[in-house]
Amino acid sequence: MGYQEDPVGYERRLHAKLRPDIIRGTLAFAGLYQVTHEMLKHAVLDKVREFFCLDLNLDGSCSMTAEEQERYRRHVLLLAPNRFRASLLWLVQNNAITQIQADRLDSIRDHRDDLVHELVKYIVDPDADPDVGLLVDAIATLTDLHRFWIHVELSTGGFFLPDGSDVGDVDAEEVMPLSLIVLQQCLDAYLEGVEGTSQQPHD
Template identity: 25%
Template sequence: MSESTSYEERLRAHLQQNTMQDTLVRAGAFLTIYELVTTSIVEIVASFHEHGWSESGPTYTPEYQQRFLRRGQNRVKESISWLIDEDVLEDSDQKTMAEVREYRNSLAHELAKALIDPDAPAKPYLIVRLYELMRKIERFQASLHLDANAEFDNREVDPDDVHTGVRIVSDLVMQLIMPAPGAHLFALDDRTRRQSIVVTSEEQPPVYATPDALETAVAELPEIPHAPAGVASVLQLSRRLLVMSSVEYEFAALGAEKALQAVETTLRHVLNANPRQPYSKLIDRYVTTHPDGPLDAEMLNSGRRLRNVAAHPKNAAAMPIVLMMQSVRTSHEIVDELLRNHTER
């Protein structure tokens, strides 16, 4: 097949009505969450520096005006830097936002190109990164609210259980790009549906990764009702991302990464570990303090290495979906085992 013919076929498929609708919905979802998150970041930092009130609105401290309101200053970038200094965000979040901002600008200014060019860059993983950034900001806001509200004195409330308006709207927007069971309105990704989600053999025929097959596989994953809210929410996100891979293959690797992240979060919960303790040290500590535990260092380190690989977008398209499916399933089982063992002790 010649290069021109290949392009013509891709162009024809790209200009199908359902594909164009898909592109518009995803672009709108990304742009909406971007505006919600950036506005939230700016407002929460500004609230810490309010100095008074005037007819035109709140006034701010001289330090805030100098750092954040100088002409040409990037207020979002400086606000993220401030949140990093306060240990709310991490250095990697600044890098994520820089990539998000660049993609947002190209999408907002060249939406027509995304609609008609089959080779226009698509970065579906960025909306997940942006959503995760929103969750960090939300947890910070929730913690502030809980600490300042006398109604919550002497009551244990997990910040993950508090949903801000930004979170509620973002969840509604995310649902627009996630295929609902039995309603597959988006163009399917051939890279996904041509692969099997099970290891094939003479006895086991392939089970191709269609939306229905993915939904069935996700429904069969272990239920973990005793998981802490933070762990449960990450596991839920991993399952949703697996199903979303039917319309964007790279979401499978993100789903695996989130499930493996849940294992790390569970280890920190079981060990009551410092959030900044490196994952490798966390594994060493667990193996030392739980010599008779259900997991060994080799298994946990294998998951850690896979998580690091899956975290890089360039690797996502090269990872077989059967590996991602097995990784998500194993992560669920490990989390379940860790929590059961911790409860019994």
């Protein structure tokens, strides 16, 4: 309900929205959402392209041969006009994620753009709240993508230690990529802050 319909109630909700602990929570959510979205982009765009590249550079970048570029174009880029969408369709075809998850990423991206470009709205507008459900779906999809890429890694040679030795048999379900460990740390920190806020006495 807006200011015109209920000025007293609107003012009360605005004061609550502008509490320092609530603002900190909104900023923390926006940062966590942005980190998750960037990880999704990497798992979709970079990892699909790397799949068609046999040799990675020492810095982790991928320099494709003409033949690899053509395979990448035929198997991925021709699936859709947009490279991100084409990569998603390739992932769906290979059972990494579902079509529902792929479509949901459109909403996840749109909310990310809104959080980045309209962050002040989420701080000062009592009727604008970040979408926690989209973050939950983003993390679930990211987890599925990492699981898929771990299976790919295991099927194409497995994991090796820095000295080049093979780590042996590995269960894909037990492998936790460093990026997901970092994301979990960020999520735990955010939730700890939210729980601390909820336990504080309100005016």
